[in-house]
Amino acid sequence: MSSSPPVASTLNPAQMEAVHYLSGPCLVLAGAGSGKTRVITHKIARLLQAGLNPKRIAAITFTNKAALEMRERARSLVGPKAAKDLAISTFHSLGVRMLREDGVKLGLKEQFSILDSDDVLGVLRDAGSCTDNKIARQWQWTISLWKNMGLTSDTALDAAKDDDERVAAKVMKLYEERLVAYQAVDFDDLISMPLKLLRTNDEARQKWQRQFGHVLVDEYQDTNAVQYELLKALVDHEDEHQRGLFTAVGDDDQSIYGWRGATIENLKRLPEEFPRLKVIPLEQNYRSTSAILRAANEVIAGNPKIFEKKLWSDLGEGEPVRVAECDGEEHEAERAVARIQALMAQDARLKPSDFAILYRTNFQARPFEQKLRAAQIPYKVSGGQSFFDKAEIKDLCAWLRLLVNQDDDPAFLRAVTTPKRGIGHTTLGKLGEFSGKWKVSMFEALFSDTLAAALGPKTIGGLHEFGRYVNDMQYKARHTVGAEDAKTMLLGWLKDIDYEKHLYDSEDSEKVAAARWSNVMDFVDWVAKRCGGQIEQDGGATFEAEKKSVLDVAQTISVILSLAERGEEQDQVTLTTLHASKGLEWPHVVLVGVNEGILPFKSDTEEMTPERLEEERRLMYVGITRAQRSLLVATLRRRKKGRETVQGIPSRFINEMKLHEATNREDPKERLKRLRAELGAKVAAAAANPPAEAP
Ligand SMILES: Nc1ncnc2c1ncn2[C@@H]1O[C@H](COP(=O)(O)OP(=O)(O)OP(=O)(O)O)[C@@H](O)[C@H]1O
Numbered sequence: 001m002s003s004s005p006p007v008a009s010t011l012n013p014a015q016m017e018a019v020h021y022l023s024g025p026c027l028v029l030a031g032a033g034s035g036k037t038r039v040i041t042h043k044i045a046r047l048l049q050a051g052l053n054p055k056r057i058a059a060i061t062f063t064n065k066a067a068l069e070m071r072e073r074a075r076s077l078v079g080p081k082a083a084k085d086l087a088i089s090t091f092h093s094l095g096v097r098m099l100r101e102d103g104v105k106l107g108l109k110e111q112f113s114i115l116d117s118d119d120v121l122g123v124l125r126d127a128g129s130c131t132d133n134k135i136a137r138q139w140q141w142t143i144s145l146w147k148n149m150g151l152t153s154d155t156a157l158d159a160a161k162d163d164d165e166r167v168a169a170k171v172m173k174l175y176e177e178r179l180v181a182y183q184a185v186d187f188d189d190l191i192s193m194p195l196k197l198l199r200t201n202d203e204a205r206q207k208w209q210r211q212f213g214h215v216l217v218d219e220y221q222d223t224n225a226v227q228y229e230l231l232k233a234l235v236d237h238e239d240e241h242q243r244g245l246f247t248a249v250g251d252d253d254q255s256i257y258g259w260r261g262a263t264i265e266n267l268k269r270l271p272e273e274f275p276r277l278k279v280i281p282l283e284q285n286y287r288s289t290s291a292i293l294r295a296a297n298e299v300i301a302g303n304p305k306i307f308e309k310k311l312w313s314d315l316g317e318g319e320p321v322r323v324a325e326c327d328g329e330e331h332e333a334e335r336a337v338a339r340i341q342a343l344m345a346q347d348a349r350l351k352p353s354d355f356a357i358l359y360r361t362n363f364q365a366r367p368f369e370q371k372l373r374a375a376q377i378p379y380k381v382s383g384g385q386s387f388f389d390k391a392e393i394k395d396l397c398a399w400l401r402l403l404v405n406q407d408d409d410p411a412f413l414r415a416v417t418t419p420k421r422g423i424g425h426t427t428l429g430k431l432g433e434f435s436g437k438w439k440v441s442m443f444e445a446l447f448s449d450t451l452a453a454a455l456g457p458k459t460i461g462g463l464h465e466f467g468r469y470v471n472d473m474q475y476k477a478r479h480t481v482g483a484e485d486a487k488t489m490l491l492g493w494l495k496d497i498d499y500e501k502h503l504y505d506s507e508d509s510e511k512v513a514a515a516r517w518s519n520v521m522d523f524v525d526w527v528a529k530r531c532g533g534q535i536e537q538d539g540g541a542t543f544e545a546e547k548k549s550v551l552d553v554a555q556t557i558s559v560i561l562s563l564a565e566r567g568e569e570q571d572q573v574t575l576t577t578l579h580a581s582k583g584l585e586w587p588h589v590v591l592v593g594v595n596e597g598i599l600p601f602k603s604d605t606e607e608m609t610p611e612r613l614e615e616e617r618r619l620m621y622v623g624i625t626r627a628q629r630s631l632l633v634a635t636l637r638r639r640k641k642g643r644e645t646v647q648g649i650p651s652r653f654i655n656e657m658k659l660h661e662a663t664n665r666e667d668p669k670e671r672l673k674r675l676r677a678e679l680g681a682k683v684a685a686a687a688a689n690p691p692a693e694a695p
Pocket residue numbers: 010011012015031032033034035036037038039251254285286287582583584585625
């Protein structure tokens with residue numbers, strides 16, 4: 001086997017410049033597939049070469065999956081030892097790390113808990129005394145957006161535009177108070193609290209600024225205001241030479257998280273706030289054929305330009321982009337699967353993982369799953385959170401969260417009632433009443449004498465037993481480290497609570513119960529594995545993965561849950577939303593449901609503003625540019641809408657790709673002529689410059 005090529009030989013001059021510029025802030029602003037992520041991984045290698053300790057290199061990616069992939073790429077460049085120590089994470093997991101180390105300085109307990117979206121909804125319903133899920137969801141949405149814009153409940157109240165927003169701001173205040181009482185944080189807090197920490201605590205600020213010698217950010221266009229401030233606070237070092245040592249890479253045309261508060265302003269602010277910023281454009285796309293890239297460029301040309309960018313490819317014209325008109329969702333799924341089968345039949349080297357089916361919303365996945373399953377082609381649904389959304393997994397996670405933080409009331413409620421242990425609504429109602437009155441958590445209220453007197457010996461006995469069991473488990477979780485012991489411990493716990501029986505009792509069908517139990521076993525393996533201790537084999541090198549306690553692992557799980565990516569690399573067709581496809585690439589892509597109303601997406605209640613349409617267009621651009629060699633765009637002539645079937649209108653984006661012009665330009669005869677001419681030129685060039693003789 002030949003050794004890997006030296007780093008420099010795989011970078012073009014502009015990429016080289018970005019990689020070797022170490023003395024100040026650097027922004028790589030460039031189109032899709034131009035090697036921005038590659039710049040980040042190579043820059044990590046360069047920083048190590050320059051003598052920076054791997055622990056002092058922070059690389060921030062958009063998803064956990066991207067973080068795993070980045071570590072993988074870094075590993076192949078710098079070896080397993082250095083790669084292991086790199087601080088590669090998402091903004092959220094970096095936030096968890098900062099809060100775990102220093103959250104105490106903000107009044108957080110060491111073992112705080114992290115609420116997932118369901119928990120947040122529950123707390124909001126409670127705080128706003130609201131039984132209507134739709135209203136509570138709207139609050140959740142608004143409050144999250146405000147938090148991402150850096151607003152507090154007070155500033156939000158001042159800025160509120162109408163009565164609905166005023167109510168939401170008031171609920172936000174109550175919500176914030178509850179979280180403090182529960183010693184819990186939500187996802188948005190994972191960014192805003194570390195920022196608060198850096199702003200209010202000198203010692204912590206100096207520590208974290210010294211901790212990182214260089215911060216690298218991928219997909220910079222999708223950072224929101226608070227993330228930007230966090231980045232700025234991290235690199236705003238007191239020492240002038242250390243200040244602003246970061247590299248951000250991004251593409252304004254791929255900004256697709258505006259709806260979650262990401263803002264292109266962050267791109268505009270960088271040169272203003274860091275006058276020394278070096279901006280480096282990249283122009284060559286190494287991913288897609290010219291036919292694909294041209295379609296992408298045509299579509300994005302419909303948006304107003306913020307930054308002028310050029311993008312070209314020398315991978316050749318390639319297959320024309322094709323459009324498939326389908327009679328309905330089933331037919332579309334058939335066409336997609338037939339295409340995968342046909343291409344695999346033509347080229348035996350193709351594997352399922354060379355294909356992706358991309359759609360606008362998760363709801364669209366079902367028919368493709370069914371057809372792929374029927375065709376026995378392995379696939380994975382990524383970004384759909386399907387595994388971790390399952391009730392049994394949520395049950396177990398509630399237990400783990402309770403171990404991490406006994407004051408986590410939503411987790412307490414789920415654990416104490418799953419499986420049922422004879423503690424009913426009345427008892428829990430009483431408990432809730434006391435905990436509210438005394439302003440303590442339910443768990444804390446559980447051992448009070450007043451409650452005992454109010455409930456009577458039998459009922460309180462059951463509650464106490466549960467409380468003691470949780471305490472025991474917590475002790476065990478803290479002291480159990482390494483995969484093997486963790487597995488034994490977790491299995492023991494499932495036996496204690498009789499979870500298998502609970503599943504079989506609550507399911508009519510044994511088959512379903514068995515499938516759910518098998519999910520549970522998967523979950524146990526997965527948690528245990530994260531407790532480390534196994535020998536890892538890496539390019540010949542052998543080392544022990546760091547051992548962690550079950551409690552430590554439980555704490556990080558909430559974050560991983562939201563992204564629900566287990567980072568398994570298997571040979572499967574990828575089914576994913578356009579949002580989750582960002583940064584990835586596949587040789588062959590089928591983009592489905594390219595219809596008005598779906599892409600661009602439009603709900604019945606909402607108006608299509610020019611800004612929304614621009615964001616949808618960027619999504620289309622992201623979708624097209626995932627394809628390396630072929631792209632099939634599917635559109636529905638008829639489509640389901642609720643229970644009805646309605647006429648489907650092809651998306652305006654299909655027209656905007658200007659495929660007709662492209663095919664005209666690439667008339668088969670013309671094509672042949674062009675190819676001949678190209679070949680002729682190559683032959684002539686080779687004749688003029690004969691290759692140097694091998695030594
Ligand atoms: N100089 C280069 N020589 C050869 N291949 C390259 C070079 N730079 C990048 N590539 C390849 O091009 C593809 C796209 O690179 P990369 O994913 O880094 O682009 P990107 O700009 O991050 O794309 P996106 O905007 O979609 O995130 C990858 O397969 C990468 O390995």
